[in-house]
Amino acid sequence: MSRPSDAAPSATTARAASRYDTVRLSHGSGGKLTLELIEELFVATFSNEPLKALTDAAILANPGGRIAFATDSHTVKPAFFPGGDIGRLAVAGTVNDLAVMGATPMYMSAAFLLEEGYDMSELERVVRSMKATADEAGVAIVAGDTKVLERGHGDGVFINTTGVGFLADDVLMGVDQVRPGDKVLVNGTLGDHGIAVMSRREGLDLAIELESDVAPLNGLIEAVRRVAPNVRFMRDVTRGGLAAVANEVVHRQAYGLRVFDVAVPVHELVEQYSEMLGIDPFLAANEGKVLLIVAPEEAEAALGAMKAHPFGREAAIIGDIVKKPEGVALVETAYGSRRVLEMPIEEQLPRIC
Amino acid sequence: MVEATAAPQAGTGFRPDTYKDPELVARLQSRIAELAASVARPVKLMHICGTHEHEMGRYALRDLLPKSVSVLAGPGCPVCVCDNEYINMAIQLSLEPGVILASFGDMLAVPGSIPLAGERRGDVRMSLLDARARGGDVRAVYSAFDAKRIAEQNPDKQVVFFSVGFETTVVAVAAMLKRGVPDNLSIIEANYYTPPATQLLPDLEGFDIEGFILPGHAVTITGLRVYEGLPTRGIACASGGFEPVDVLASIASLLEQIDTGDLTVANPYQRLVKYDGNERAKRELHEVFELAPIRWRGIAEIPASGYKLREPYHHASAARRFAGRLDPLALKGAEHPKGCRCAEVTLGQIQPDECRVFGQLCTPDSPYGPCMVSHEGTCRAWYTYGMHKEQLRVETV
Numbered sequence: 001m002s003r004p005s006d007a008a009p010s011a012t013t014a015r016a017a018s019r020y021d022t023v024r025l026s027h028g029s030g031g032k033l034t035l036e037l038i039e040e041l042f043v044a045t046f047s048n049e050p051l052k053a054l055t056d057a058a059i060l061a062n063p064g065g066r067i068a069f070a071t072d073s074h075t076v077k078p079a080f081f082p083g084g085d086i087g088r089l090a091v092a093g094t095v096n097d098l099a100v101m102g103a104t105p106m107y108m109s110a111a112f113l114l115e116e117g118y119d120m121s122e123l124e125r126v127v128r129s130m131k132a133t134a135d136e137a138g139v140a141i142v143a144g145d146t147k148v149l150e151r152g153h154g155d156g157v158f159i160n161t162t163g164v165g166f167l168a169d170d171v172l173m174g175v176d177q178v179r180p181g182d183k184v185l186v187n188g189t190l191g192d193h194g195i196a197v198m199s200r201r202e203g204l205d206l207a208i209e210l211e212s213d214v215a216p217l218n219g220l221i222e223a224v225r226r227v228a229p230n231v232r233f234m235r236d237v238t239r240g241g242l243a244a245v246a247n248e249v250v251h252r253q254a255y256g257l258r259v260f261d262v263a264v265p266v267h268e269l270v271e272q273y274s275e276m277l278g279i280d281p282f283l284a285a286n287e288g289k290v291l292l293i294v295a296p297e298e299a300e301a302a303l304g305a306m307k308a309h310p311f312g313r314e315a316a317i318i319g320d321i322v323k324k325p326e327g328v329a330l331v332e333t334a335y336g337s338r339r340v341l342e343m344p345i346e347e348q349l350p351r352i353c
Numbered sequence: 354m355v356e357a358t359a360a361p362q363a364g365t366g367f368r369p370d371t372y373k374d375p376e377l378v379a380r381l382q383s384r385i386a387e388l389a390a391s392v393a394r395p396v397k398l399m400h401i402c403g404t405h406e407h408e409m410g411r412y413a414l415r416d417l418l419p420k421s422v423s424v425l426a427g428p429g430c431p432v433c434v435c436d437n438e439y440i441n442m443a444i445q446l447s448l449e450p451g452v453i454l455a456s457f458g459d460m461l462a463v464p465g466s467i468p469l470a471g472e473r474r475g476d477v478r479m480s481l482l483d484a485r486a487r488g489g490d491v492r493a494v495y496s497a498f499d500a501k502r503i504a505e506q507n508p509d510k511q512v513v514f515f516s517v518g519f520e521t522t523v524v525a526v527a528a529m530l531k532r533g534v535p536d537n538l539s540i541i542e543a544n545y546y547t548p549p550a551t552q553l554l555p556d557l558e559g560f561d562i563e564g565f566i567l568p569g570h571a572v573t574i575t576g577l578r579v580y581e582g583l584p585t586r587g588i589a590c591a592s593g594g595f596e597p598v599d600v601l602a603s604i605a606s607l608l609e610q611i612d613t614g615d616l617t618v619a620n621p622y623q624r625l626v627k628y629d630g631n632e633r634a635k636r637e638l639h640e641v642f643e644l645a646p647i648r649w650r651g652i653a654e655i656p657a658s659g660y661k662l663r664e665p666y667h668h669a670s671a672a673r674r675f676a677g678r679l680d681p682l683a684l685k686g687a688e689h690p691k692g693c694r695c696a697e698v699t700l701g702q703i704q705p706d707e708c709r710v711f712g713q714l715c716t717p718d719s720p721y722g723p724c725m726v727s728h729e730g731t732c733r734a735w736y737t738y739g740m741h742k743e744q745l746r747v748e749t750v
Contacts, residue, residue: 340739
């Protein structure tokens with residue numbers, strides 16, 4: 001939190017609400033209101049020693065090994081959607097970026113860009129959701145910043161999170177570790193987040209019982225790596241969906257990635273609404289999914305570890321790495337015919353008919 | 354007679370999986386192989402619906418056909434055949450102060466013929482997205498009713514709905530207009546009626562298509578009777594649904610007709626299509642709209658192939674309402690950019706990869722012609738699903 005220069009930090013308890021119903025420009029100006037917001041909302045909720053110190057920088061313990069460092073900014077419409085909200089998204093997104101590199105996420109910063117007039121109780125809900133997600137992932141939100149944008153110059157709330165994790169010196173993962181014959185896995189149904197959020201967008205309002213999959217995946221990933229130490233590559237499947245990740249894997253590589261259409265888990269509702277809206281579930285966004293490429297002899301163990309975890313119950317082996325065609329991601333249909341799985345081009349928009 | 358499925362069993366309800374069933378697909382695949390062997394010469398078929406091309410790509414259905422059977426895409430993409438005049442009109446109106454232009458998402462990136470100033474990359478024209486970037490209030494909607502809602506919420510603005518599409522889409526617009534709309538809503542009349550275009554195709558020089566897969570959505574409305582003239586001109590017809598089983602059943606039906614020489618308008622998609630269509634939808638449609646000549650982009654002006662508002666609904670016509678504010682000269686213009694072969698692609702005269710700009714100057718992220726824009730577009734489908742690449746031969750360890 002941007003610290004006002006001479007205000008002595010005082011012990012605070014989590015008083016339910018700020019004195020104000022809405023965010024004011026003064027909440028971001030570094031004065032009295034800023035301090036109030038920091039102490040009564042952020043410090044009280046995130047509640048950890050480095051943050052309570054309200055110093056200019058958080059001083060953190062170093063458990064050793066290499067540092068993994070990632071940042072991500074978050075905006076989502078609507079900010080609250082079935083299965084999650086922008087707060088959970090902001091924490092889980094950065095946790096997942098660190099975890100897929102093989103790191104143990106530990107610390108995080110949170111910077112808020114708030115629009116003047118933003119509902120204070122909504123902000124409180126977002127912050128509480130961030131805390132709950134951070135606890136779930138075992139990370140501490142130790143630093144932050146608040147800025148307030150004039151009304152009309154923001155969209156309610158934007159959140160940037162930056163995370164730090166640590167990884168052992170011998171962790172070796174990447175597309176250059178991938179070999180033909182390796183298996184491709186995901187931890188569950190694809191496209192849930194994209195369709196859940198789209199269903200609540202203005203103009204669609206589909207009353208469907210579908211929840212976003214937004215979740216921190218470091219626990220699941222740790223469980224997999226315990227039984228499958230030779231994971232070749234991991235990436236969280238987010239915007240652009242499976243198609244984007246599959247293409248990032250094969251880009252300029254001397255191997256191809258083959259997905260078996262029928263092996264990919266897709267929620268029944270996602271299947272139905274994708275058909276109705278003319279959207280491809282393989283291109284739809286996810287916020288709690290990871291794609292893993294694993295040595296063939298470790299694939300079953302990795303699958304078992306995921307299925308035993310709450311965020312991996314519907315995990316599946318969805319494909320393999322092939323010698324040819326090189327540099328291509330392809331889909332093999334239930335009929336044995338094949339097509340290219342092309343990199344997504346633009347935002348997914350509902351079609352005419 | 355080939356049908357997409359056996360009669361539905363009582364109490365089982367609609368089971369979409371049935372129409373993707375690999376076993377049914379395999380059976381149809383071998384039936385098609387048998388028929389093709391019996392016909393014993395190359396046969397060209399054509400579908401007339403962008404969704405068919407999309408599904409053929411998505412399930413790689415051409416991979417399942419014998420070499421002697423080819424399926425081409427005809428003029429079945431509403432976005433691709435929508436004339437420049439309407440795109441230019443939408444762009445002009447979107448840039449008018451106080452106007453909200455509501456359009457289906459597919460239409461937003463389609464270039465009309467207004468040059469895009471400052472572009473050096475060939476003959477590049479303006480789309481609604483470019484208009485939006487220049488301050489136009491352009492909104493993507495899912496249906497005509499969304500446009501109505503926007504009009505209700507913005508009583509001080511003029512809301513123009515870009516009504517593009519075939520028989521299927523125009524029915525919803527008719528239903529909306531018949532039930533009454535706010536005064537500040539008008540529509541750009543760019544709806545097309547398919548049958549006259551299909552009847553024009555056999556007159557084209559070098560036309561050698563022997564069967565049409567009729568557009569499943571459109572014939573749900575119009576029925577099949579309107580296509581009865583085609584078999585007498587040597588073209589087999591079969592209604593076509595959109596699941597893999599549906600598409601293959603239609604192909605099998607066409608080959609059966611060609612093999613026996615007994616050409617007709619068959620209805621393998623009978624689970625949705627009635628021979629006379631949807632009477633109520635047709636009635637409402639014809640209360641609000643009448644058929645008039647319309648230009649199909651890059652093809653021709655075809656008589657009685659466009660839906661125009663009847664006199665009692667003229668108040669909802671954007672062309673009439675804004676007549677004084679539109680620049681008539683800017684509405685017209687060269688149909689396709691230089692080097693673009695969308696017209697031939699739309700008529701099934703060439704495959705997309707025979708066009709020199711395909712995949713080079715013209716890609717989905719930077720489309721040159723309309724067929725590369727919409728998901729219904731043939732070039733777009735070919736690009737997305739890699740139909741232009743050699744069959745994807747897989748080699749494993």
